[in-house]
Amino acid sequence: MRKLIWGLLLSLLCAPALANWNDPAYVKRAFSLIALNNEYDNLSHPVRKWHKPIRVYLDHRVGDAPLHTMLTTIQLGDLARVTGHDIALVDAPGKANIRVVFTTEKRWQDETRELWPTQKDFPFRGAICMAHMTTSSVGEIKTALIVIPVDLARHRGKLLACLVEELTQTMGLPNDSDKVYPSIFNDSSKNNLMSPLDITLLRLLYSPEVRAGMGKTQVMPLLDKWFTDHPGWPQQSIDLYLKSEFVTKLGL
Template sequence: MRLPSLLASLALTSFLTACVATPPAEVSKGFIDGRTTDQGLAVMQAFVPAQPIGVTRGNAEMAADFLDLEFRMESGRALPVLTRFDGPITIGLRGDVPPVATSELQRVLGRMRNEAGLDVSMASAGTQPSITIEFMPKSTLRRAVPSAACFVVPNVGSFGEYMKARGTAATDWGRITHRKQATIFVPSDTSPQEVRDCLHEELAQAMGPLNDLFRLPDSVFNDDNFHAVLTGFDMLMLRVHYAPELRSGMNEAEVAARLPAILARLNPAGQGRGTGPKAMTPRSWISTVEATFAGRSGARLSMADRLIGIARAQGWNDGRLAFSYFARARAKTGSDTSGAIADYNEAARIWRNTPGAAIHVAHVDMQLSAFALSSGQFDEVIRMTDRAVPVARTHQNASLLSSLLAMRAEALEATGRDAEARSARLDSLGWARYAFGSDTQVRARMGDIASLAARGRRG
């Protein structure tokens, strides 16, 4: 299940809301209208196939990750057996299918075939697909499941079937022993990036592991939502899930006994490498994360303080501690600038020492660039975006990339580098179309960032 908003993106929104004291009716002189420019239409960008983000950790640690992904639900409920599809997996589309959906689906299916070795393809016309992807208005999905942007359900072939069967044993993942049919529900009226992100995460969970783990730095199977597309770790988990040594109906002990040999065969570079297994994340920390990001503004700081306290009591020095500092930095934004910057820097320090967390550091650079832009530290914005923009491209995160490029354009313009600024701004607009969808949302985001730069110019 994908959350309705990216936790990693909320901090920038919070920063812009807090720091733009007046409505951003005026934007900087360099702002280009989101629809037309004197160079023509700002065309929506799209990512081309790229080298996937590789596996970064040792097999012993990933074996424990696999078991916790396979035999737990996001609620913490245990799953009795491993389940998977038998034979070829086919995918069908129905409903109000967005223009980008087919190409994005074909791209991710190609990756699943090439990187995970899955026998997966589009369903032939007139046949019943193994997995149906149904698109419908976001408002319809939210009425059914308010906490999800998109989600997958077993043993149904349509939204109508789901509404009739929900709450019954048929749609309970814990009651099935084989996967025969599933449907993924995705909003039709959302941005191209959100469509793509839903396809990646929900297809992977429809076929493979059902859980999300906050401790994973290198995976979309993580509710922090920093990773937007399937990583090398995710593809390895799918490859293990369909390894011939495993079968539907095996319990955790049976799978655990076979995992070392499977991982040694599929990922020989991970043998004897890295740290051992990490402890499960307690529900108290997960519940506090939810309260920190969804709660009232007055309670968020105390919740974030509690997050850090739990993380330290657990003895963590990994991404969960970093995320705790990230959450507290967000809670401090608008009321304690120096404290927020210190917490962002502490989060970045931990993530820099965490394999697979380069995208997390890039998100921190975005937050710190916003502070620097609003305080007139334009050279610092250029320095931070220099290192963060390539990371955002590699990880195919258009919302992060467009925001970084917009900040970079403002800083370049403020330092007299007009030609570079114009190029960065046009690039930003193209990625913003992919990330945010409508012209209205694109212009709002660009206008907010331009207002930060205007504040910085005023000193």
């Protein structure tokens, strides 16, 4: 199984169209596209990230709660391992700053509007699942909501991809782009798990020097310093990928 995983990984990383993921200049462009932009507007944004501990409540409104809990727990463990941030599940919505709702296609749009009433117009068109964040005036993420219509996601074969992408986006990587590859933030790459590039973006975002509210001119020199201080970063990101429980235990 490990040889198969390595073969699949190397086939991705060695493909000509993907060969630049371990080039710092390519990663910096990817960081700018994914971290400093939004999926639903064309504006430039400052760095957004959590500074306080993340507490996640799972709101089960459909069956298969043990499966959904297991998948979420694995992804949260990977996010904590990659970022070094304090992330844990809680047993009540009042204790949480991220709420993950597992519901149905019939109800999910109404429930999203009920749970997130401050936004009137949601870009539901073509979406299979959705995440929203609130930030402070300086870009610190305060709360997030993820809503997954399980029946729709499973019908499209995207339940795992929805969980992985939305949880990762609520860390402060909210944009999608076809220019970033291989990545869960690129719908054309068909990744269900975080790629080594995605892991690198998270490591950059959660380096201690990078603070919420920083603009592009402030953060880019810090990324240059990070690459200099971490000369083995490509292999380290691959190692973090291989340590994922999705890979080591589930063989995905």
